[in-house]
Amino acid sequence: MLVSANYDDLKDAKIAIENLSETKPSIYHIFLNIIELTRQLNYGYQYMGALLMDEDPSEFKPIGPDDYVLSVYHQEIEKLKKDEKFPELKKLLKEYKQVSYANISKLALGEPPKELAGPTVIH
Numbered sequence: 001m002l003v004s005a006n007y008d009d010l011k012d013a014k015i016a017i018e019n020l021s022e023t024k025p026s027i028y029h030i031f032l033n034i035i036e037l038t039r040q041l042n043y044g045y046q047y048m049g050a051l052l053m054d055e056d057p058s059e060f061k062p063i064g065p066d067d068y069v070l071s072v073y074h075q076e077i078e079k080l081k082k083d084e085k086f087p088e089l090k091k092l093l094k095e096y097k098q099v100s101y102a103n104i105s106k107l108a109l110g111e112p113p114k115e116l117a118g119p120t121v122i123h
Contacts (some may be wrong), residue, residue: 049101
């Protein structure tokens with residue numbers, strides 16, 4: 001899937017992520033942990049975002065993952081979704097979905113918006 005992220009949208013998303021970090025640090029840190037887990041497992045941020053937002057993740061499902069590891073990953077996603085502050089994160093993900101879950105994740109990890117602007121292939 002090809003997405004083209006607008007610099008202004010990325011900048012706004014970065015500000016929203018920083019606001020979440022300041023106002024709801026507990027959910028922000030759990031989200032960062034899920035991002036790191038996703039990165040470590042090479043599952044793809046779009047897959048993570050689809051699971052968090054209750055979208056169909058089949059287009060982004062990792063190929064050939066160990067069933068046990070995948071089930072543990074799903075358990076961690078469900079723990080995050082059950083957090084009382086999850087609606088705040090879900091609102092952010094929904095509001096900035098157009099920049100892609102991958103770019104939102106990279107912004108949360110500290111990448112500057114300028115480096116993410118422009119067309120990107122998401123998988």
